[in-house]
Amino acid sequence: MQGCDYNHRSGNSTDRKFLVKGIVINERLIDLETGELRHHEQSEQLSPRLFGLLNFLIENPNRVVTRDEMIVAVWGHLEAASDDSVNVAISALRQRLGDSRRPHRVLKAIPRRGYLLDSSRLRRVQVDDSAASIDEISLPSVRTTPGAAWRKPASIGLVLVVFALLVVGAWRLFDFEPKPAHTVESLPGASFGAPDVSVQENGFPYGRAVAILPFSDMSVDGDQGPFADGLVDRIIHLLTLSPDLEVVARTSTFAFRDSSADIREIGERLQVDVVLEGSVQHADNTVRVLAQLINAHNGMHIWSQTYDRPIRELFELQDDIANAVARTLANTLLPDRATPGPESRRVWELVTRGRLALDAFTLASATEAVEHFRQAIELQADNVEALIGLVDALRMERSHGPVRSGDDEVDITEAYLERAQRIAPDSHLVVRARADWHVSRGRREEAIKDFERAIELNPNDAVAFRNLGRIRLRQAQYDEALDALRTAVRLDPFSELANVWLADAYWAVGRAEEAMFRLRQILAERPDFAQAHDRIATYLVQVGQSGEAMRHILRLRELDPDSPTRWFRKCEFYLHLGADDSAERCTNELLAEHDLPFLGRYLRQILHGFRGEWADHTRELEAIYALGNPELLTRSLLGQAHSHDNCDRSLEVLEETFPALFDDPPKLNPNLSMAAKSAVYCLQQNALYAQAEALLDAMAQVVERTRLERGPWIIVGHEEARLLALKGEYDAAMGSLEALIDSGWRYYWWGLDGYYPEFSAIVDHPRFVAMLDRLEAGVREQREYFEAHRDRPLH
Secondary structure (H helix, E strand, C coil): CCCCCHHHHCCHHCCCCCCCEEEECCCEEEECCCCCEEEEEEECCCCHHHHHHHHHHHHCCCCEHHHHHHHHHHHHCCHCCHHHHHHHHHHHHHHHHHCCCCCCCCCCEECCCEECCHHEEEEEEEEECCCCCHHHHHCCHHHHCCCCCHHHHHHHHHHHHHHHHHHHHHHHHHHCCCCCCCCEEEEEEEECCCCCCCCEECCCCCCCEECCCCCCCCCCHHHCCCHHHHHHHHHHHHHCCCCCCCCCCHHHHHHHCCCCCHHHHHHHCCCCCCCEEEEEEECCEEEEEEEEEEEEECCCCEEEEEEEEHHHHHHHHHHHHHHHHHHHHHCCCCCCCCCCHHHHHHHHHHHHHHHHHHHHCCHHHHHHHHHHHHHHHHHHCCCHCCCCCCCCHHHCCCCCCCCCCCCCCHHHHHHHHHHHHHHHCCHHHHHHHHHHHHHCCCHHHHHHHHHHHHHHCCCCCHHHHHHHHHHHHCCCCHHHHHHHHHHHHHHHHCCCCHHHHHHHHHHHHHCCHHHHHHHHHHHHHCCCCHHHHCCCCCCCCCCCCHHHHHHHHHHHHHCCCCCCHHHHHHHHHHHHHCCCCHHHHHHHHHHHHHHHHHHHHHHHHHHHHHCCHHHHHHHHHHHHHHHHCHHHHHHHHHHHHHCCCHHHHHHHHHHHHHHHHHCCCCCCCCCHHHHHHHHHHHHCCCCCCCHHHHHHHHHHHHHHHHHHHHCCCCCCCCCHHHHHHCCCHHHHHHHHHHHHHHHHCCCCCCCCCCHHHHHHHCCCCCCHHHHHHHHHHHHHHHHHHHHHHCCCCCC
């Protein structure tokens, strides 16, 4: 088959000869030479990317093509796009082809392999009329045969076709022979991504990806839902310990509770090969569990087993079911557990409830989880799962509650973590919790080692991959962060938090479209997930849509009303709209209700900075510094504040907090951009020109990197202008700022005329003044948009 130029740009059909070479899919005619798509007298042009992708798939019909193959063929090389780029493009192409509803008939997803174009769903055509309609192409005999002579033979042919279809349909209807499961050989290009994909005697591969769905409560009173959830949660936890299986996390499988989706659709959405479903009946002291393992590709049952046990054998029951799954899929038994289990059913229930509560990721749910775990520890003081659950819940509670000083968390969590370490030092839960503890202390290298160790102990620990990705992102190790976060999402595809952090990573490397697509997808499926509203608001501000961003912030506040951190965000975002009076009122109301030494002072300093009250601004930042909180942004802000009139103090703070900036040569990443600019300015003011020049050169490389990418959220946008001003290139600096403002930039927009001392030489220039006027006009426009739309529902 002759290859296509998959990346060529499509032409205009009106400039061509009257020859259409194309395909018909779902009553849509696609011209394979121009990319024009016609449907019911309407026409649109496929984008070059979608047109190239469609051509590639047509050239490779009826076989599984991997995402890597598509990336190389359509994007040019593997580094040019990600798996998610392919997924987004496939979704858009399905929409154009009328194949967006599940199950997909034309572009089929083959879990863990890629996509397959079913050529039986398309028809190639060649018509000598560029204006030919779909009806004319579908019924060529109508155009070419005049009069009524065609009707009788066509009618006879139609009857024969219908009769044949009825015969075949009847044969299929009464054919009870089971269809064979897809084997590795029957699916070209199969690759399951598991350590072992050899085939068993029954044709079913070892080493498969599995999802455990919520078990149905079949009890007479229908009151055993929590018990069934606990049983499934335990089975999932046990299966994650197998190095031969890839197990989807509970947060994703539980999304299908009460779902009408069939097993094949669930398998496609979770990207798994097999699904375990079941039911629970519990009466008196007896429990009956029906468990069924099902091939997710064709819906065929692999095995079904009924377990009747006394309730005292609950723990043995969950072990038996988990081992039956592992034995079927990987021909192995599960390894011994390094984490001791609960000693009573009551402890088991409390731990389960605590774990489920943590999934909501709000202050109220964290507080609920704390109570469950505390009760479990009162009943069994050495229960490691309860101890680590309490540590996680307290940290979540702290993250949504008051932020005070760097010493607060020691008294809250350290004792529980130390107790768990003494009991089960090799438990992946303990090692992961220790990694989180290192993160809270700013010990990032130790945290990375422990996260990697937790993953060695449990290769299905989606939370460890997720948290490892986040710390890598904070270290500006973007490739490593993306790898870890993609794995976290693969293991837990419905985890809102993992998806939000993956969106952060995409944003940081310049894949803004993918980041926003992922966040909007989360909100479409889970509109009440607060953290997604928080993050999309940040990115909307960065692209100039501060009015829409504020609407998401108000929704965030509604969803998590008990959290002072969410309230804080509302106060801060008023400043993005230029509404400092509203921000001040919001701050006063927040501090009247909550004692917030850190967040209260942070809001005060940002208000003072907005109003140009520099002495008060610096005083509040010094007070935050004295709290001992290790948060690096406030240290950068303090260095920036002192650079106005006290460069010695500025350099003292910066060298203490960011010593790598003062190495020879300096070490710099995008997260240190703000601190680096203040350091360069003050080194120049103190006549340390050689050191300033070395840091300036390192800054230039980082600025170029963030120009091509977007960088983390701490990248404000005017880094290039500040760099040019530090070099004394003031005309170029004004040009950079003008281009930024004219593009709609409004992210931490205030203070250009006083906050940054490197701009002091040009703040009175007519170009600079006119530029600020345009900036403030854009901010007013966004404020008016917000006021006009604040009560409308979010879409």
